[in-house]
Amino acid sequence: MEAEKVLLALAVCSLLVILSKKLKQGLTKPELKLPPGPWTLPLLGSVHHLVSSQGGMYRAMSVLSEKHGPLMQLWLGEVPTVVASSPEAAREILKTSDLTFATRHLNATTRTATFDASDLVFAPYGDRWRQLRKICVLELLSVARVQALRRVREEEAALLVARIAASASSGEPVCLTRSIANFINDTIVRESIGARCKYQDEYLRAFDTLVRQTSSLTAADLFPSSRIMQALGAAPRNARVCRDEMERIIEQIIKERLEEKAAEKDDDGSEKAHGSGDFLDVMLRLQKQNGSITNRDILILLFDMFGAGSETSSTTLNWTMAELMRTPRVMAKAQAELRDAFQGKTSITEEDVAKLSYLKLVLKEALRLHCPLPLLLPRECRESCTVMGYDVPKGTAVLVNAWAICRDPKVWDRPEEFRPERFEADGAVDFKGTNYEFLPFGSGRRMCPGANLGIANMEVALASLLYHFDWKLPDGARAEDMDMSEAAGMVASKRAKLYLCPTVRVAPGPGPCSA
Template identity: 60%
Template sequence: MEDKMLLAVTVVVLLVVLSKLKSFLAAKPKLKLPPGPWRLPVIGSIHHLGTSPLIYRALSKLAQKHGPLMTFHLGEVPALVVSSPEAAQAVMKTHDISFADRFANSTLATLTYDRTDLVFAPYGERWRQLRKICVLEMLSSGRVQSFRRIREEEVARFMQNVATSAAAGATVDLTKGISKFVNDAFVMECVGSRCKYQDEYLDAFHMAVLQTSVLSVADLFPSSRIMQMLGTAPRKALACRERIQRILQQIIQEKEEALDRGDKTAYDSILGVLLRLQKERSTPIPLTNDTIVTLMFDLFGAGSDTSSTALTWCMAELMRSPAVMAKAQAKVREAYKGKSALTEDDIAGEELSYLKLVVKETLRLHTPAPLLLPRQCRETCQIMGYDIPKGTAVFVNVWAICRDPKYWDDAEEFKPERFENSNLDYKGTNFEYLPFGAGRRMCPGVNLGLANIELALASLLYHFDWKLPDGMKPKDVDVWEAEGLIAKKKTGLILHPVTRIALANS
């Protein structure tokens, strides 16, 4: 009897040991993740963001403690934060293909038509074909050039509005003026004509963008059905998307009707180009009206606020640095003495090289997309000795990199001269300077973005002197950013324009 008992106990013990051994052997090898701040159950690391709504600033401080590759948990979403040029190079060059996916939480996925668009498309054949259409047809340098008259006319209209305020001795809200100019120019470039739906579209678009700037519970806890029900951002995003879709469909329909009437000028815009390609059936993936809607949504989303944000910060920083403003104005006025309006031919030459340094320096200090657009790891890989699991969201903190004193002397100072005789450009090959990103998912709109900025900036400096409202000193011009994917200036830039060189027809 005792023997039987002993045998039974021995068998049970053996079975337990065997099962433990099996699960030990079957267990995945432990991954060596990059260091990061300590986590709480459920909320992950988000308590480390403190009260600052500007995530890239908070992440920059944390990276100083935990290093340039940092693990960070946004609720239950594992993320990697990249904060040095070496780490950015490893992610966006050495392992570019492993990080060529975008990360889209449910709000972003909703907004981007379930990622059937280009900007948030998963890396793959559809993305490749859409990107080809974008680069070769919609944003090629020839196409950008073909819109120069539009930009010249819109700049002239903008200058006229400023001149009217100057004549009345009134101030202008340059943030609003710049935003209106960029939106008007952009709509003309995209649609080819003034658009009666523009205000309605902008309203829906800005509501949509607002949903991406909050840490929504639905996005922090994607696996929780309760949180999906409680979270409002994805639902609000869906309502915005449906509004936007209706407006874009209406615009497409009107353009098609114009083409049916034989109006060939209807082809002279980005939308016109897409409708032509649709008609020719010359693209490897069918360009349905739904696809055209997503592309139009993307272009406006990716190009308008980024360009107006950059131009606003140019003016804000020039107001904070009177010596730089004086030098930039002297160069523009000297180069174009006697002209009553500037054209794109004027600004193409070497004469405006200093103005281009001003834009470069602005894009360093106020990179419009401070965390680029989020990427996602497609396959588990090793970066700088750490394991990065498949599915990790990746944020490249270019805001932190562009202000790191290790790479930039007087990093917080606005000094366009630092780019003189430097080989830093926008091509995404210098990893300490990446305002347009790098690698396969780099911005394809660099030319159009810069074109929308440069002529307007040159004209604002050429025609007007700019004064601060009474009692304000240059350093009182604040540099706080609004929260969101795009680092817009939070407060309006209110200035007094004084006409120095009269406009052509005023």
């Protein structure tokens, strides 16, 4: 009990020191024209406006922006934060001033989880980030490389269909959330290292725990200048444990691949071509050609591949199926397109999927209504600048509320409805980062470089699920009663798992060879 009192007293003293610093800064700094925002509390700033609302922070920020405007100033503890909630505000940040906002804002937990911000996703803007992005864009995630891995996606989609078909005869509901997550994880792993990973369960457990540690604001995030708050914060310590476990597993994967390649050398000592074309092989080849790529770089890029592509893609597919169950008209139209196009086929290839049009609109609409990263990823102002006539000081955290933009009634007609035809009416609207009303993958220098891979993984799976099966809710449940709320966290996943009863409509062909 005494120890708790001492810790509380130390925390209060620390916060008083921070308040004193802020008061001194206010007396010496020139007055700035900051964006408007809600009233604040001492020390906590605007946090109470966010935690007191139902749903994720992006929902609360959307409500606040209706009152305070499309560019809004918040204080998350001592951290100044600007939130953009309109296409015009997003354009100024992500295009007009893209270089000024090209670096990431980091808290203690995220920095720890991302190898001290040395990975591609969270690295500060600079030479290292440019080198990693160049490797990804030109070698790992190019259109040609993504197409070269189509066989992996087709095989995994066929395995997904086979497993669901095997359980359909029982009449029991299938946890589609779990089936989709397994498909995406297996696909990403095979695309990354060419085969199943025997450590996959261990890795996913550590990854799930790591995501939870980075999914909410902590005292350490709100008061980064307080050494006491940093010392007391449990999230960074827990994140370090998870990261170390994931690092150990990836190091073992790389070690085993190097041993495998050494054992496969020809009699003359030359290295045999591995032939899989997976990301790990590509990086090892680049390392041999270019000594500047280290084993550490390879480890960190694999870490990004395993994590960045799995959670967002499985979340989007899960929401897509949920929305289709709530909108039978759209489900019927999508299935009719598939079954008319592929009459007599027992499996689907990516060449088949490329011929479809309505399925692609369905996926676009799911990305609009359920942006997997509703606040994108936080940026930071590198140099003081002006946005929409307001001052944004250096060091300010910047959030783009893509969730609010994609549901803005000034931009979208009947925005809460799941209506893929809206993209048919305006086919020019795409997710390539140039339409600021639709930014599921972001825009500018820090746009997600894996958009092509993510879309390819999702399209073949969605087409297979709709082509082979009819779906209904279990136990006579009504679609309008489905729980469509989001779980808390950086990724807006569906809070309740999706259970559906499949009926085989088009029997799948012979199962694919095991990978």
